Amino acid sequence: VARRLEFFFDYGSPYSYVANAQLPALIARAGAALVYRPMLLGGVFKATGNRSPATEPIEAKRRYGGLTLLRYAAEAGVAFRPNPHFPIDTLFLMRCAVAAQRAGVFDRFHARVYPAFWGEGLDLGDRDVLAGVLSGAGLDAAALFGAAQAPEAKAALRANTDEAVARGAFGAPTFFVGDELFFGSDHLRFALRALEAQSA
Amino acid sequence: VARRLEFFFDYGSPYSYVANAQLPALIARAGAALVYRPMLLGGVFKATGNRSPATEPIEAKRRYGGLTLLRYAAEAGVAFRPNPHFPIDTLFLMRCAVAAQRAGVFDRFHARVYPAFWGEGLDLGDRDVLAGVLSGAGLDAAALFGAAQAPEAKAALRANTDEAVARGAFGAPTFFVGDELFFGSDHLRFALRALEAQSA
Numbered sequence: 001v002a003r004r005l006e007f008f009f010d011y012g013s014p015y016s017y018v019a020n021a022q023l024p025a026l027i028a029r030a031g032a033a034l035v036y037r038p039m040l041l042g043g044v045f046k047a048t049g050n051r052s053p054a055t056e057p058i059e060a061k062r063r064y065g066g067l068t069l070l071r072y073a074a075e076a077g078v079a080f081r082p083n084p085h086f087p088i089d090t091l092f093l094m095r096c097a098v099a100a101q102r103a104g105v106f107d108r109f110h111a112r113v114y115p116a117f118w119g120e121g122l123d124l125g126d127r128d129v130l131a132g133v134l135s136g137a138g139l140d141a142a143a144l145f146g147a148a149q150a151p152e153a154k155a156a157l158r159a160n161t162d163e164a165v166a167r168g169a170f171g172a173p174t175f176f177v178g179d180e181l182f183f184g185s186d187h188l189r190f191a192l193r194a195l196e197a198q199s200a
Numbered sequence: 201v202a203r204r205l206e207f208f209f210d211y212g213s214p215y216s217y218v219a220n221a222q223l224p225a226l227i228a229r230a231g232a233a234l235v236y237r238p239m240l241l242g243g244v245f246k247a248t249g250n251r252s253p254a255t256e257p258i259e260a261k262r263r264y265g266g267l268t269l270l271r272y273a274a275e276a277g278v279a280f281r282p283n284p285h286f287p288i289d290t291l292f293l294m295r296c297a298v299a300a301q302r303a304g305v306f307d308r309f310h311a312r313v314y315p316a317f318w319g320e321g322l323d324l325g326d327r328d329v330l331a332g333v334l335s336g337a338g339l340d341a342a343a344l345f346g347a348a349q350a351p352e353a354k355a356a357l358r359a360n361t362d363e364a365v366a367r368g369a370f371g372a373p374t375f376f377v378g379d380e381l382f383f384g385s386d387h388l389r390f391a392l393r394a395l396e397a398q399s400a
Binding site for chain 2: 048049050057058060061063064067068071075165168169170171181183186187190
């Protein structure tokens with residue numbers, strides 16, 4: 001069995017963005033396969049009763065969460081700036097992600113969407129903006145949008161989200177090595193150890 | 201100005217116990233002074249509205265918190281076992297800690313209390329048990345208990361707790377390098393960088 005790291009994420013999660021930037025080096029080091037699992041973070045929150053750190057009601061905790069995000073981004077060496085349109089409804093965007101996977105163009109999609117969201121501060125909840133970003137990356141935005149609205153894409157995103165919750169997720173990013181769950185970019189070091197402990 | 205790391209802790213916090221085990225190496229590496237700041241975590245929770253991870257109402261999150269604690273302990277190489285008496289009212293114990301500081305016997309006190317709490321699972325909320333532990337460490341339990349009940353010790357513990365909250369603390373362990381706050385053993389690496397960035 002090949003080593004596999006599953007990455008459950010939502011483009012609207014800045015912590016997932018930071019984690020994403022750390023994955024190539026970690027995956028190379030572990031000699032593992034990275035499996036992207038787009039999910040709807042809002043769905044995870046709804047199912048579990050959890051909330052975004054950005055809406056944490058305890059002020060000192062919310063402030064520390066924002067500071068932590070900046071520290072993690074600096075540590076990962078990734079450009080980060082708060083998105084002025086946050087929070088953005090990512091339902092359609094995440095449906096596009098699963099549609100891109102089904103169409104075999106996910107790598108190009110993924111490589112462009114995260115920087116646009118958390119590096120350039122674009123409003124990817126606006127379909128015109130999103131279409132422009134995708135076209136600029138050489139993708140067929142109209143075809144992806146059509147596929148994203150098909151029942152198969154809707155069902156696939158819902159299935160990923162439900163699966164994440166069923167396996168114990170309560171936020172993003174969430175990683176799995178087998179059935180073992182790791183939450184947050186900060187715990188990727190534990191995931192790495194779990195990967196390295198597996199027989200290759 | 202000498203490099204200083206302030207450590208706000210409560211013996212009832214297992215995360216603080218894990219952090220405590222990591223401090224000697226970190227302090228030596230940074231060439232810094234460690235300043236122990238006993239506080240009442242229950243007072244911090246009351247003032248901020250925060251709660252113990254052990255009482256987190258979202259089940260998946262609470263379960264992950266417990267797993268995280270074990271991972272942190274293993275990573276720190278420190279023996280840890282859940283205290284069967286948890287949660288323990290630590291008010292008197294923390295008053296004893298500040299009394300031990302005032303009496304100049306804190307090092308011996310501290311070295312014995314944490315292992316008794318989170319390694320041996322003793323009920324240090326029970327004064328007879330606590331007296332036995334302290335006597336076993338060569339401390340004068342009766343004198344410490346007397347000092348812990350004096351207004352000075354009560355006021356000192358309250359002042360530490362209030363100061364922690366005023367400076368942004370919402371849980372334990374909380375560290376400061378100057379005015380910069382670091383929460384959790386996991387963020388000690390950022391505190392180390394802040395210490396190293398200071399001119400010695």
